[in-house]
Amino acid sequence: MNDTRPGALLPGESDYLRIAVEAARQGRSEGGIPIGAALVHAGKVLGTGYNKRVQLASPIRHGETDCLENIGRLPASVYAESTMITTLSPCDMCTGAILLYKIPRVIIGENRSFLGGEELLRSRGVQVVVVDDESCVAMMTEFIAALPALWNEDIGVTD
Numbered sequence: 131m132n133d134t135r136p137g138a139l140l141p142g143e144s145d146y147l148r149i150a151v152e153a154a155r156q157g158r159s160e161g162g163i164p165i166g167a168a169l170v171h172a173g174k175v176l177g178t179g180y181n182k183r184v185q186l187a188s189p190i191r192h193g194e195t196d197c198l199e200n201i202g203r204l205p206a207s208v209y210a211e212s213t214m215i216t217t218l219s220p221c222d223m224c225t226g227a228i229l230l231y232k233i234p235r236v237i238i239g240e241n242r243s244f245l246g247g248e249e250l251l252r253s254r255g256v257q258v259v260v261v262d263d264e265s266c267v268a269m270m271t272e273f274i275a276a277l278p279a280l281w282n283e284d285i286g287v288t289d
């Protein structure tokens with residue numbers, strides 16, 4: 131039997147998280163911010179993305195939004211049956227994109243480094259699963275310690 135409790139990963143979803151982590155690591159290897167994402171529909175990874183603030187000097191290419199942009203246009207019906215996997219709790223912008231496209235399920239690697247719009251997602255009926263994955267925590271911990279100013283810029287901290 132599959133574990134269908136709220137908060138539990140479905141079969142295969144840990145593999146999708148690994149794919150998002152690999153995307154995040156690619157970003158870090160390019161000097162960027164290590165946050166990655168993947169969008170999955172019917173068991174197929176439609177595409178991946180990672181934060182490109184540094185690489186593209188972009189204020190809007192976060193892991194999730196870069197993933198959506200890389201995939202390009204999709205029918206509304208596909209978003210409505212898809213799962214977004216992200217290595218870090220989605221910020222307000224990415225939370226908004228998830229709500230806009232009515233993506234019904236979000237898998238989050240961790241939310242210790244940053245807590246985004248999870249409550250808003252839940253309040254709008256989105257299934258939110260927080261894995262609390264150690265490799266995701268370690269990736270962000272290393273990055274924030276190494277480049278604190280870059281991290282603050284990414285989350286809109288004015289200090």
Ligand SMILES: [Zn+2]
Binds near residue numbers: 192193220224225
């Ligand atoms: Zn974001």
